[in-house]
Amino acid sequence: MQARSTEDLARSLYMALAAGDREQLDALLHPEFVGQIAEGMPFGIGGRHESPSTMRRNGWGGIARHFTARAEPERFLEIGTDRLLVTGRYRGEGRQGGTALDAAFAHLLTFEDGRIRALEQYTDTARWRDAASPLRTVLLDVNDGVATLRLNRPDQGNAINEEMTKDLAEAVSQIVETPGVRAVIISGNGSNFTMGGDVSLFAGTPPERLPHKLRRMIDAYHLAIERLTSMDAPVVAAVRGAAAGGGLGLLYVADIVIAAADARFALGYGALGLTSDGGNTWFLPRMVGLRRAQELFLLNSRLSAQEALDYGLVLRLVPDEAVEAEAAGIAAKLAAGPTRAFGAMRRMLRQSFETGLAEQLLAEVDSIVVAAGTDDAREGIAAFAAKRRPQFRGS
Incomplete structure (x- = not known):
């Protein structure tokens, strides 16, 4: 893959993001795309986002829900034949009225089969947090x-x-x-x-x-x-x-x-x-x-x-x-625990001071039935049976 073609793909990505062009993003992103947003970003936006849809919804979508921000690329540097380092600045503001956003970024893009296979974002998360809220x-x-x-x-x-x-x-x-x-x-x-x-x-x-x-x-x-x-x-x-x-x-x-x-x-x-x-x-x-x-x-x-x-x-x-x-x-x-089950436990413990035994027993039945249908319950039971540590996801 030639350096110019990777730069063209990268420029098209930033244009599609600025325009909110979902069709163009679908055309640019590899089906197995993985996005990595800097840890420490506000609102839990940071972390690994696997698949184009997850990145659109929770990564870029999370940014759009809380900020009016635009990535302005300034420099493109080829790294080998299938990677490109893009540096520039994010500019905009938080939707809740914090300080103006002006944060440097570096994006490491990986390409495969003429599409963008991965994006790793590095940025000044403190500036994002300052812009996030008043x-x-x-x-x-x-x-x-x-x-x-x-x-x-x-x-x-x-x-x-x-x-x-x-x-x-x-x-x-x-x-x-x-x-x-x-x-x-x-x-x-x-x-x-x-x-x-x-x-x-x-x-x-x-x-x-x-x-x-x-x-x-x-x-x-x-x-x-x-x-x-x-x-x-x-x-x-x-x-x-x-x-x-x-x-x-x-x-x-x-x-x-x-x-x-x-x-x-x-x-x-x-x-x-x-x-x-x-x-x-x-x-x-x-x-x-x-x-x-x-x-x-x-x-x-x-x-x-x-x-x-x-x-x-x-x-x-x-x-x-x-x-x-x-x-x-x-x-x-x-x-790292079963968050939904924890929530039900918190509420039942507090309400126990106000309810009779029969009502509390009914609440326990209703709660455990709901919990049994969660992903975390399935994981916890499977892990117990396999004698391994459970990997709860809070869902």
């Missing part, structure tokens, strides 16, 4: 099936203000809507998980406006909590420093909570003359018992990490510097 007070990254949601007001102890509640609701929506998310990590930048509500914001708000501001904040925050509890993907919380007030809601939605040995926990509402938000009055009595919940609310008691472990608020204590690595290891293990 999120500022939280950071969101999806990689290898794990979504990491990180509170990002470190200088304010990750105190929750109105902007953060909006960002949390948006970030959780993105997690739920991103294909391939199979576990979630929630953590905080800086030395604290979260100090709870931003008291300085409350103090700086005219008294007559504070009730309305709180309603707007809490409505968005509660939406995020509700969606985190109802999704299939298990949630892991990594707690360092303080976890307080409504911020404890982000611990309650987690299935696994890892905390630093010097972490500390408190409610603090009574000291402010306020009541509660973040699901504290629902989750806390179920986790620690009514008497302990009454003590924590009415006496404004604070818990050490060891006390939180003893009360059942956290699962495991590790040194401060090991918290996030421990949480990441657990999340990776969960992300």
Whole structure:
């Protein structure tokens, strides 16, 4: 194959992508085409996409759903007789209003029988993430099936203000809507998980406006909590420093909570003359018992990490510097599990506090019947019979 013909094919590919010309793409791509998009791309777009249809739907289609972006090739370099290195820039913007997209790329194209057999993409994924979303007070990254949601007001102890509640609701929506998310990590930048509500914001708000501001904040925050509890993907919380007030809601939605040995926990509402938000009055009595919940609310008691472990608020204590690595290891293990079955387990465990035995037994029957029809159940049973480790795909 001559170098000019590979360049012509490559140029035709970029023109077809810019025009959204599916027929031209079908003509250009080999039936056994494989696309490899850079890991670390937002919305779970990165990874291996086998077949032209999968690349159109989940690779290029994923980009088109979240960005108005165009690949602008600048240089073409022949590598041997059947490969071509194309460099250039992606330009455009995220559909959700992030920063403008301007990211360099390198594409390694492989040709076979006059068609494009493979494409490997390399690009500055950080620029894509910046363009993906207007999120500022939280950071969101999806990689290898794990979504990491990180509170990002470190200088304010990750105190929750109105902007953060909006960002949390948006970030959780993105997690739920991103294909391939199979576990979630929630953590905080800086030395604290979260100090709870931003008291300085409350103090700086005219008294007559504070009730309305709180309603707007809490409505968005509660939406995020509700969606985190109802999704299939298990949630892991990594707690360092303080976890307080409504911020404890982000611990309650987690299935696994890892905390630093010097972490500390408190409610603090009574000291402010306020009541509660973040699901504290629902989750806390179920986790620690009514008497302990009454003590924590009415006496404004604070818990050490060891006390939180003893009360059942956290699962495991590790040194401060090991918290996030421990949480990441657990999340990776969960992300390799049967995600749909995990989702059903999460929901049934929470509803068990509200249902009678007969109703719960019926829910278990309905759930396991549905699970038995999934690909993961077939794989799990086959792996058990063959005495091998199952390879779950989350479907």
